[in-house]
Amino acid sequence: MRNGVKIGIVGGAFVVVAGGVGYGAYNIWNGLNSSDGGGSTDTAQAAPARTGPPTADEISGAAKGFLAAWAKGDADKASQLTNNAADSQPLLAGYRADAHVTRVTLTPGAASGTKVPFTVKATISYEGKTKPWSYTSSLSVVRGLTTGRALVDWDPSVIHPDLKKGETLTTGEAESAPIKAVDHNGAELTKEKYPSLGPVLDALRQKYGDKAGGKPGIETYIGAADSSDGTASSDSPAPAKTLLTLSKGTPALLHTTLDAGAQAAAETAVKKFSESSVVAVKASTGEIRAIANNRDDAFNAATQGKLAPGSTMKIMTATMLINNGLAAEKSPILCPESVTWQGQTFHNLDNFSIANGTMEQSFARSCNTAFIKPVGKLNDRGIADTALPDTAKKYFGIGSEWNVGIPTFDGSVPKTTGPNTAAAMIGQGLVQMNPLNMASVTATARNGAFHQPVIVPGSLRAGDTATAQPLPANTAQQLRDMMHTTATAGYGTGTVAMSGVGGYKGAKTGSAEVDAQGKSNSWFAGFSNDLAAAAVVQSGGHGGDAAGPVVAAVLAAGS
Template sequence: MSRLSRSVRLALALGLLTPTLTACFEEPSPHEAIRDFLVGWESGDYAMAARRADADEASVRKALGDVALHLDAASLRFKLGHITRDGGTAQAAFQAEVDLGENNPLWTYASTLPLHQVDGRWKVRWSPSVIHPDLHEGQRLAVKVDPEGRQPIIDRYGDTLQDQDTQYVAQVIPVQLSDPARLCQELAKVTGFAQDRLLSRILSAPPTDAVPLATFGRAKYEQLLAQLDRIDGLKIAVVYPPVAPKSPAQIVGRVNAVTAESEQQLGGPQRAGDTVGRDGLQRAYQDQLTGSTETRVIVLDTKTWKTVKELKSWPGRKNTPVRTTIDSRLQRAADLAVARTQPVALVAVDAPTGQVLAVSTKDLHQENDALAGKFPAGTTFSVIATEALLKAGLDVGQKVPCTADRTVGGARFQQTGVTSSAPSFEADFAHGCVTALASMARRVDERALTESAGLFGIGAPWGLPLNSFSGSIPAGTTDAARAKIIAGSSVRVSPLAMALVAGAVRSGTWHPPTLVTAPSSPDPNAEIIPPPPPKPRPLDAARVAELRSLMRAGVATGSARAAAAPGDPVYGVASTVTFVDKKDRRQLSWFVGWQGDVAVAVMMEGPDPAGASSVAGAFFSGTRKDF
């Protein structure tokens, strides 16, 4: 290849955007004609390109401009290949790279520019096949987009956790529009979507296809109805996608139609007419649930608008359902149990696995409070503290006075409803006697408490896709500090953390929580990228047996008696705790325990010390009726 030919090829490979950098070729060489045509086409200077064609310049200008419109192309680039010449004719091989936008891959195809001399000047022999080898007279290019619907979030049995919702899709049939630009201008004013993007979607679509431009929920549609009705050519289709969340609604999450603002923020394959997760799992797995949009470049017959040929297709990123561990039957029982109570949160987990079975709240938030809340555990934390005490040699039969008032290292503790001045530790545990439990601070050191808390996953880096809190304990360097830890007044936990504590005692192994089983890996584009979950942590078998006995006494004879239910024995511990939250004084009652393999934690606001236990009992009874 000559030095001259190599210079042209280099200029084209670098983008053909600066024709002043290329050498000035003299006719009758075809190189200058090739350069001017491809540079003009790539840069949008269609007049320059048309001057190098042998056809009517206006027709060529329009044809080249239509390529970008009909493909909705973000850019076109060309790379020059081999040039051959045979007397007064020549051919230039080139490769086209078309960026179709919307995160689609580049469409790359090979073609050839035919040239011949006209009145001593080299000209491109014009025909539609210059644009693409398979394009002929009476045909045009188009982009056909076929999105799949949003995939569902499902429970552990494969049943959907969404009901049908009503949405309104503003769409057009391009061939029926007299003035697409005006329609897009008016719709842009109403919706905020960019006018040029709306227009490009219309112009690039097959003219007889319905092209969705915007989707509205019921409230937004009613607000904009009068303005939308005034837009000539705009049609409204009512659709019923299954996106309204069932219980647990705040865990599943809500779905909104893509707005002008969210379209810009997403930066992915979503576009007007699609949906976006607003919160919960719908938001955490937005890309997993959506994004499966097949894109095809096709050739259309301009008389019949039928597809003549498919030139290229992309299947899009595969979207699949998100399978959760939620048990809808247990979820219904939980919802009924909390329905007529004070503010309350109930979390149920599968003891052998740590899988989250149900999350139900009343006047509290399922994610922010039940999974990620930071609350004092009260004497339910004695489950963890007792593991450390047993390791230190505690005999649960020894007498430990349960007094109305006790001071440990300067920290004061008070107990109401004292039943005996010298009960055993077992009775103190069963009744949640805070003064007796706090008095054990001198029997255990800070390291032992920290190690026991770690065995039960307190402070562990959970691998959940939603906000969650695994708990924290403060330093226990003094008697007073350790007493507050044992009494559960200085520790902070979530209901989920305590449900896992109950599950650990039931199964003998602490398991990290699991909420989603498929996909197996988190969405890499999610706002919360969870760390890898910790491994299960086996507990000492002898100490676990002692804890089970203590927690059975808590329901059989202790303060958790209200949790008793038909069927298998119920094990658990109850407590009350008062604390100051943002200057507000709050009272909580807790129940932590299990029946069968279903471990629960219930946290209820209010002065009733049996409130949480009663909710747990109603839940356990409800699970029996539901099966």
């Protein structure tokens, strides 16, 4: 097919069409080149370099010139109209060579400041299969640092809004076979019905589509620059993302541990708070029942995030104190307004204190100082920097490599020194967790023994499953009692959020401070009968205010 360009006005909109166009295209393109923001003519190069923000005319001209060159298939010219020719040229060239786009119409919309939205209507042809493809994207125009010209501020998302640096746009046989995922009761799980399952289903397809007996189809997809099975850690490349299906493959039936009812509740709950994530697991087995996120970046923070968990960490800290004989549920424990450890002072919320209180009361009211003061006694024994990491790994599986079935970050409670040792006791400092980790911690407290979270049957998951020792029976009972008090007593920080949750229930709230962030991250962990869940809402404030309602909604749905 001949490559050319035709430009005109349709319904008041500037339109660029490439592929199979006729006479006169060259003259129209030349006219664009002479605009302030457009091309690379001798006149434009000789003009004095401009400064300051690009004008409206420059923004329009730069956008039109770039889109015209892109539509024509002239990757070299289009890349020179960006502020990063080296990075943009391969992707622009690959739009035809790798994605097999044979015809494209680009229609700019009205600029908003320096941002110009546009629609894409394309045709993709591959090995005799042809299909239309349409989507929307946008570009921004900036002043070139050296030339002073108005240029497109390059980002891969210009090509497609889902495309990121290091990724490729390809049409061909899919990297893996499609799947038909079903929950533990056989109900089908789709991205359309459960949108935040998108990254999870993509990861499951990449890992198990071929293993479960499926056959790949022909697709246009976004793939990572380097291949990987994507299951080892959050640092693995993301699984391929299908944008268009030219011919369907044979889907593999994949059974998961998810629960459609709990997933639906999780999807609805996270929509109420931006930058929120939640995970629910069956406490007695570790089977994941729900995973949901509501984030601008589409990152699966529920299983791959790395954030300080705040006072939800006190579930593990309490375990460590009980096991070392430094505290007990009904024993007295000091809860002053503040406490200092190795030069750093730690405070309770609003500097509250509890006179003649017990560990149960300090846990339920989330007293920070009560869980930091015993560090001195641990230090006297020479285990202050290791007691919490050892407890996290020995009983909760944190620090082991999990084999869940999808990419996960498996929590980190590192050995520490100085003030970080005290900060770790209340889930700050160097401790990093995500909702999957804290849902598992909660499930361990509820069940009395760690069961590594899983999302597919063991027969599919290659490799070992992480294990840990059961909690001492007396310790587990004290944890359940204190969490139950937190969720039911008038002074418990989780009582309001858990008020609508039935069954035998427990909770722990958390607020994690983040440098240069106005509001703390809201954390909440809870259980009802055999279902445990944890959530985080970034910049959500107190644990019970944002993350609490998310967890409660999922627990109320049951499983």
